[in-house]
Amino acid sequence: MSKKLVVVITGVTCGGKTTISDHLKNAFDNISILHQDDFYYTDYDERLEKIPELNYHMWDTINAYNMNQMMTSIESQKSHILVLEGINLFDDTRILKLADLSFFIVMNKSDCLERRIARTYLPPEPAGYFEKYAWPEYEKYLTRIKEKEFNNIIFLNGSDSINYNVTVVVNHIHQQLLK
Numbered sequence: 001m002s003k004k005l006v007v008v009i010t011g012v013t014c015g016g017k018t019t020i021s022d023h024l025k026n027a028f029d030n031i032s033i034l035h036q037d038d039f040y041y042t043d044y045d046e047r048l049e050k051i052p053e054l055n056y057h058m059w060d061t062i063n064a065y066n067m068n069q070m071m072t073s074i075e076s077q078k079s080h081i082l083v084l085e086g087i088n089l090f091d092d093t094r095i096l097k098l099a100d101l102s103f104f105i106v107m108n109k110s111d112c113l114e115r116r117i118a119r120t121y122l123p124p125e126p127a128g129y130f131e132k133y134a135w136p137e138y139e140k141y142l143t144r145i146k147e148k149e150f151n152n153i154i155f156l157n158g159s160d161s162i163n164y165n166v167t168v169v170v171n172h173i174h175q176q177l178l179k
Contacts, residue, residue, distance in 0.1 A: 112158070
């Protein structure tokens, strides 16, 4: 294989992006996975948008991430398959240009909230953050994606079983590798 296959899995918070990505390690050899969450700025970084009424930061926008550092990491990867996963990767046009396969995970609000409540966040997420900030940011991101009418984005439902969504992603990767 002369060219690296870049697979992007993006979309709703708590939709299964990381779990799907982790399953791909068992399905393919010579694969690397980069998680957008590994590129968050720290709590103390002045680039983070503050939410004074919650005494919290806005963690659900592209501005919460050091995307230049992520791009440096992407460029250094040597594997044949590179998976990028994160909540708003396509808000960085450089990622859009790299993607050979694009998956966007959608989910209804109640399922998303149920999963989010079960998760532990550091720092702890204050009451009202999901309703006022996280969910509206996802809705805006989904709208931006739909307005751009990308023909090559494959939508997955995060409420479907992980096994089903993993199978869909694996099958698409296999098809791409056969080209």
